[in-house]
Amino acid sequence: MSAPQQQILIVDDHSANRRVLYELFKDNYRIILAKNGPMALALAQKHLPDLILLDVVMPEVNGYEVMSGLKAEPATRDIPVIFITALEDQSYEERGLLLGAADYIIKPFYPPIVRARVNNHMQWVRQRHLLERFALLDPLTELPNRRRLEDTLKAKHAPGSSVSLAVLDVDHFKQFNDRYGHAAGDRALQALAGALHEVKQNEGELMARFGGEEFVIWLPQCDRAQASRRCEELRLAVSKLRIPHVEGKLKISCSIGGVSAVIGHSGGVPDDLFETADGQLYLAKSQGRDRVHW
Numbered sequence: 001m002s003a004p005q006q007q008i009l010i011v012d013d014h015s016a017n018r019r020v021l022y023e024l025f026k027d028n029y030r031i032i033l034a035k036n037g038p039m040a041l042a043l044a045q046k047h048l049p050d051l052i053l054l055d056v057v058m059p060e061v062n063g064y065e066v067m068s069g070l071k072a073e074p075a076t077r078d079i080p081v082i083f084i085t086a087l088e089d090q091s092y093e094e095r096g097l098l099l100g101a102a103d104y105i106i107k108p109f110y111p112p113i114v115r116a117r118v119n120n121h122m123q124w125v126r127q128r129h130l131l132e133r134f135a136l137l138d139p140l141t142e143l144p145n146r147r148r149l150e151d152t153l154k155a156k157h158a159p160g161s162s163v164s165l166a167v168l169d170v171d172h173f174k175q176f177n178d179r180y181g182h183a184a185g186d187r188a189l190q191a192l193a194g195a196l197h198e199v200k201q202n203e204g205e206l207m208a209r210f211g212g213e214e215f216v217i218w219l220p221q222c223d224r225a226q227a228s229r230r231c232e233e234l235r236l237a238v239s240k241l242r243i244p245h246v247e248g249k250l251k252i253s254c255s256i257g258g259v260s261a262v263i264g265h266s267g268g269v270p271d272d273l274f275e276t277a278d279g280q281l282y283l284a285k286s287q288g289r290d291r292v293h294w
């Protein structure tokens with residue numbers, strides 16, 4: 001499968017300038033065009049392009065102001081911007097770079113050089129996206145990792161909404177490893193993650209590998225009844241894998257402890273959510289394992 005085509009937002013108040021840049025890049029990138037500052041900000045928010053080519057002199061909202069607007073929004077803050085302008089005075093260039101521009105190109109330009117510069121930036125963007133992806137992914141199971149979970153929990157949530165959090169832990173996994181070896185244990189964790197992943201996920205839901213043989217399930221917009229039902233589905237999905245365990249314990253199972261809460265005025269997740277869910281997990285274990293406890 002080929003990677004999705006990268007996008008460039010071209011911003012210039014003159015249609016002839018937009019056309020020149022469009023012709024230069026249309027064969028290799030998806031192009032979005034904006035003819036003024038407000039339109040540029042709206043399209044940047046909507047499409048989150050990989051790169052923005054930004055004119056400086058435009059009526060009403062100029063390029064520097066667009067740049068400040070981009071920096072003020074978390075979603076667009078890190079999109080690289082290249083100024084392309086006829087303002088050749090070095091103080092303008094300095095100002096653009098100080099605002100955080102990735103590059104500053106003075107018109108009239110030599111098209112092959114502009115193309116080479118843009119291609120280099122796009123290469124860096126690709127590499128950065130790849131690194132960001134891997135930084136948030138667990139390498140063994142390819143599920144979101146603990147860092148991704150923590151980012152999700154730290155975000156603001158709708159005040160008054162119901163949320164739930166569950167901790168899933170494999171039962172007697174040490175015995176499994178002792179019996180079949182660590183490599184088989186790894187494969188079992190991969191199969192388990194696959195089974196969790198197959199259970200249809202709701203909007204905003206996140207299943208992360210927290211560490212070892214523990215997984216955390218974040219269920220926004222889910223009250224206690226809905227969330228415990230979802231977790232029962234997950235427990236069954238693991239059970240249905242029918243991975244043989246040691247004698248006397250036919251197959252791999254898991255225990256799940258969960259908690260539900262309502263988001264307060266601050267929009268923050270209550271601090272003790274994880275600990276409470278972990279306490280519920282302890283109860284699921286002590287009451288015989290292979291069960292959900294809320």
Ligand code: GH3
Nearest residue numbers: 169170171172173174175177182183185186212213
């Ligand atoms: P319990 O039902 O009480 O959870 O028992 P348990 O044996 O699962 O719990 P314990 O915490 O004692 O052991 C967890 C084991 O999980 C220890 C370790 O051998 C195994 N484990 C943790 N991470 C990995 C991993 O990445 N790969 C493999 N193969 N095993 C792991």
Ligand code: MG
Nearest residue numbers: 013055057058
């Ligand atoms: Mg202009």
Ligand code: MG
Nearest residue numbers: 169212213214
């Ligand atoms: Mg454990």
Ligand code: MG
Nearest residue numbers: 169170171173
């Ligand atoms: Mg365990």
